[in-house]
Amino acid sequence: MLSGFAEITLGHIGREWPYAPNAVLAGPEDLVAPRAHHPIFYGSFDWHSCVHSWWQLLTIRRLEPDGPAAARIGELATARFTADNVAGEVAYLLRPASTGFARPYGLAWALALHGEACRHAEGWGATLEPLARTIAARLTDYFGKLTYPIRVGTHFNSSFAMILSLEWARTYDPALAATIERRAREWFGEDRACQAWEPGGDEFLSPVLTEALLMSHVLPAADFAAWFDAFLPDAEWGQPVTLFTPAHVSDRSDGKIAHLDGLNLSRAWAWRSIxxxxxxxxxxxxxxxxxxxxxxxxxxxxIADDYMGSHWLPSFALLAVGVG
Incomplete structure (x- = not known):
């Protein structure tokens, strides 16, 4: 199964077109091919998908070091993760026009990628560290100044980015970890009797379950159980029913509607983890x-039905099946 996920991703990790830049253009000089701005993360349709696709590949390589895709993943990572390429990615983030780029979703995935890269002996973690440090400083500032959490089920969701960032920060950046833990308690600690009005038509995250999963990382187990029982008091009876019912995906060639496959997979990950x-x-x-x-x-x-899903869904499939 994991090798199948890897094969899908190896087919698009270097595919430059089509590409969705999702960026602020400061001037006509920014109208260039993706790899001119992103010497590492120019494939997989968009920057954030390329970032977490690399996380997925390295994770599979670690879990199956003798698997059919392991050698190819290692060769590609060594070729792509160079000091010059990392400097190019950092330079793009430091542009004045990039203040909000990939924030917080893609940035948090980049921290997860660095954490995974550090688990491999080839030195990829050390090479990627300047990028991770740049991102960590940006997220520390962002989570510190954000007045209210963002509870949507798309890239702007606060809880999901905080989950990924917290796992990394507890090892590499105690200041960021402390900021995340403090904001999680402030924003979500008193939430009760959640109505779970979801899903939205283009969501790939459950606002409710990502919040609960974050709190499971922040609170001691006994405190989390008490919090969860107050947050979803009828969950043992399968209520609210929408949280227990998979979303229907009507058109997997539509990039936004295809997000709902991601919702199903991320809910599975959240429920299993909770x-x-x-x-x-x-x-x-x-x-x-x-x-x-x-x-x-x-x-x-x-997950491989259409490129609108296959360029990113294998990462969420890896989470959903409980490995990683």
């Missing part, structure tokens, strides 16, 4: 694991 923290004795754990299986079954068979 059940693990709650423990087998909690009334919600079995219900949560059942929901995870239904969500995986709804979307895992479709």
């Amino acid at each position: 059940a693990r923290v709650l423990g087998e004795g909690h009334a919600v754990s079995g219900v949560a694991l059942g929901a995870a299986e239904r969500h995986v079954a709804a979307s895992l068979p479709h």
